[in-house]
Amino acid sequence: MAVSLGRGAFQIKEPVYITSYAAVVGKKEGEGPMGKCFDRVETDSYFGQKTWEQAESRMQQETIYHALEKAALSPDDIDIILAGDLINQCTSSTYSLRPFGVPFLGLFGACSTMAEGLIIGSLILSSGAGKRCVAATSSHFSTAERQFRFPLSYGGQRPPTAQWTCTASGAVVLDTQTENSPRISSVCIGKITDLGVTDANNMGAAMAPAAADTLTRWFKCSGKSPENYDAIVTGDLGKIGGKLFAEIMMKQGYDVNPCYHDCGAMMFDAETQDTHAGGSGCGCGGSILCGHFLPLVKSGKIKRMLFMATGALMSPMLVQQGESIPSIAHLVEITGE
Amino acid sequence: MKITPELYKDMTEQSAPSSKSYVNIPLAFLIGGGICLLGEVLLNLFEYFGMEAETAGSWTSVILVFLSALFTGLGWYEKIAKHAGAGTLVPITGFANGVTSSAIEACTEGWILGVGSKIFTIAGPVILYGTAASVIYGIFLQIFKCFS
Amino acid sequence: MLEYLWAFLVGGAICAVGQILIDYTKLTPARILTGFVVTGVLLSALGLYKPLIDFAGGGATVPLTGFGHLLAEGIRKAVDEKGWLGIFSGGLTASSAGITAAMLFGLAASAIFKPKDK
Numbered sequence: 001m002a003v004s005l006g007r008g009a010f011q012i013k014e015p016v017y018i019t020s021y022a023a024v025v026g027k028k029e030g031e032g033p034m035g036k037c038f039d040r041v042e043t044d045s046y047f048g049q050k051t052w053e054q055a056e057s058r059m060q061q062e063t064i065y066h067a068l069e070k071a072a073l074s075p076d077d078i079d080i081i082l083a084g085d086l087i088n089q090c091t092s093s094t095y096s097l098r099p100f101g102v103p104f105l106g107l108f109g110a111c112s113t114m115a116e117g118l119i120i121g122s123l124i125l126s127s128g129a130g131k132r133c134v135a136a137t138s139s140h141f142s143t144a145e146r147q148f149r150f151p152l153s154y155g156g157q158r159p160p161t162a163q164w165t166c167t168a169s170g171a172v173v174l175d176t177q178t179e180n181s182p183r184i185s186s187v188c189i190g191k192i193t194d195l196g197v198t199d200a201n202n203m204g205a206a207m208a209p210a211a212a213d214t215l216t217r218w219f220k221c222s223g224k225s226p227e228n229y230d231a232i233v234t235g236d237l238g239k240i241g242g243k244l245f246a247e248i249m250m251k252q253g254y255d256v257n258p259c260y261h262d263c264g265a266m267m268f269d270a271e272t273q274d275t276h277a278g279g280s281g282c283g284c285g286g287s288i289l290c291g292h293f294l295p296l297v298k299s300g301k302i303k304r305m306l307f308m309a310t311g312a313l314m315s316p317m318l319v320q321q322g323e324s325i326p327s328i329a330h331l332v333e334i335t336g337e
Numbered sequence: 338m339k340i341t342p343e344l345y346k347d348m349t350e351q352s353a354p355s356s357k358s359y360v361n362i363p364l365a366f367l368i369g370g371g372i373c374l375l376g377e378v379l380l381n382l383f384e385y386f387g388m389e390a391e392t393a394g395s396w397t398s399v400i401l402v403f404l405s406a407l408f409t410g411l412g413w414y415e416k417i418a419k420h421a422g423a424g425t426l427v428p429i430t431g432f433a434n435g436v437t438s439s440a441i442e443a444c445t446e447g448w449i450l451g452v453g454s455k456i457f458t459i460a461g462p463v464i465l466y467g468t469a470a471s472v473i474y475g476i477f478l479q480i481f482k483c484f485s
Numbered sequence: 486m487l488e489y490l491w492a493f494l495v496g497g498a499i500c501a502v503g504q505i506l507i508d509y510t511k512l513t514p515a516r517i518l519t520g521f522v523v524t525g526v527l528l529s530a531l532g533l534y535k536p537l538i539d540f541a542g543g544g545a546t547v548p549l550t551g552f553g554h555l556l557a558e559g560i561r562k563a564v565d566e567k568g569w570l571g572i573f574s575g576g577l578t579a580s581s582a583g584i585t586a587a588m589l590f591g592l593a594a595s596a597i598f599k600p601k602d603k
Binding site: 355356358361362364365366367368369370371372373374375376377378379380381394395396397398399401402403405406407409410411412415422423424426427428429430431432433435436437439440441442443444445452456459460462463464466467468470471472474475476477478479482 | 488489492493494495496497498499500501502503504505506507508509514515516517518519521522523525526527529530541542543544546547548549551552553555556557559560561563564565568569571572573575576577580582583584586587588590591592593594595596597598599600601603
């Protein structure tokens with residue numbers, strides 16, 4: 001059972017374990033400082049497919065297979081798959097999962113999808129509605145550029161606040177039995193937050209208030225504080241958003257700096273890889289959680305962490321209409337055994 | 338403490354690093370100037386072979402557009418543009434890059450609704466508003482003609 | 486040789502103006518380009534662009550302001566010759582070589598090249 005701690009915040013009483021996880025990334029991500037932690041680095045950005053959209057689906061599919069393989073499972077062992085991505089109508093996920101034949105819920109939470117999947121998955125499992133489920137997400141630089149920005153060969157200059165959509169995917173298998181694995185102990189669902197940022201080239205700044213709102217709410221309703229955690233991790237705020245997030249938290253009376261990490265800031269070396277404010281995309285938080293943080297929890301180096309994936313819930317159309325960018329951040333507390 | 342949109346606006350403005358204009362502007366000047374210099378060389382070359390100024394100008398445009406399309410296709414234009422900024426955007430080669438990159442990008446959606454309808458996604462406004470502005474000018478000229 | 490120097494300097498300066506707009510305003514590239522073309526039409530209509538071309542040659546014709554000038558020049562000639570109809574035919578006639586080249590080479594490039602990742 002999940003016990004409510006406050007609006008949208010739950011403690012997961014029946015243990016939900018993270019049995020296995022996998023991360024697959026593209027070439028540029030593989031060349032970055034985190035390159036060694038991923039299960040696979042694919043140098044062909046088309047992943048052997050004909051279009052970018054097919055490439056992203058293929059990458060997500062491979063990631064899920066990887067995660068299943070590590071737990072010696074097949075798609076038939078899975079009760080539900082929760083997956084989402086950035087592309088219109090969630091097609092990277094639907095085409096990726098088309099051959100699986102597993103009950104599927106498509107998610108859209110922009111880059112917060114990994115945490116959204118983990119939250120829904122753990123609530124479903126703890127309610128007894130299933131034994132095993134998969135949460136997965138992906139993003140691809142080229143599909144995101146096509147959908148949100150300019151053609152790939154268009155000669156544009158990115159402003160210093162811009163972030164680089166990661167070609168990356170992460171998948172997690174959750175179950176209720178595999179002890180001695182990291183477990184999801186609590187979750188907190190984010191609220192839509194909008195402090196009026198209209199610049200689509202500064203997503204980190206648009207999303208930072210959402211992350212701060214969720215974390216502040218979590219600390220208030222759980223009675224915990226940054227000292228309770230070995231790591232507080234945001235998904236893809238990047239360097240600028242990460243700084244703003246820590247600043248807002250400070251103004252709320254919480255100093256997160258000693259244990260704060262951001263997957264977007266970790267993914268690339270901004271100097272040599274020309275990625276400006278850092279990485280972004282659903283796959284950024286997803287792949288670094290699965291490639292870097294979950295292994296650390298499993299090995300006991302991290303005892304308790306918070307993973308907060310952040311998402312900018314915008315579309316180019318609404319930005320062109322002059323709207324500001326609403327954002328969201330979902331929180332998952334992961335505890336080692 | 339409550340973060341208001343006004344307070345947050347100040348915070349974001351302070352946190353955003355400014356563009357490296359001391360690098361960007363000289364680079365745009367050099368590379369943009371270089372492309373114009375190439376145009377001047379071509380112009381003079383065509384005039385040297387006996388073309389009238391207007392014909393030479395048209396051929397110069399055609400050659401520059403061709404070079405831009407080729408560089409775009411090979412993926413070089415974008416690499417230069419990353420540093421050159423407006424230096425590769427403002428010359429006619431930037432216009433051709435907008436057309437070519439949109440066309441290449443759309444070819445996975447087919448020739449008609451892909452390439453055919455998306456080729457002017459970026460360059461379309463330039464043609465539309467350029468033409469519209471010139472039409473307004475034409476109306477003024479014509480009215481002026483009628484009264485003089 | 487001096488004409489080459491002026492072409493370089495004037496062309497470079499026009500591009501530098503574009504860079505200032507990119508760096509210090511939130512204008513998107515598409516807006517900046519549209520602005521340059523319309524400015525070219527306006528300057529040409531005011532009779533200011535022709536002297537710049539006489540002075541800097543390619544430095545003034547190659548940037549998109551030159552494209553605007555071409556449109557305005559075309560209209561002026563066509564209105565002289567054909568009157569009202571010239572308003573409709575002049576601009577695109579004068580700029581047809583560049584536009585057709587862009588369409589043709591763009592189309593050819595899309596047949597030959599595959600989109601590349603960055």
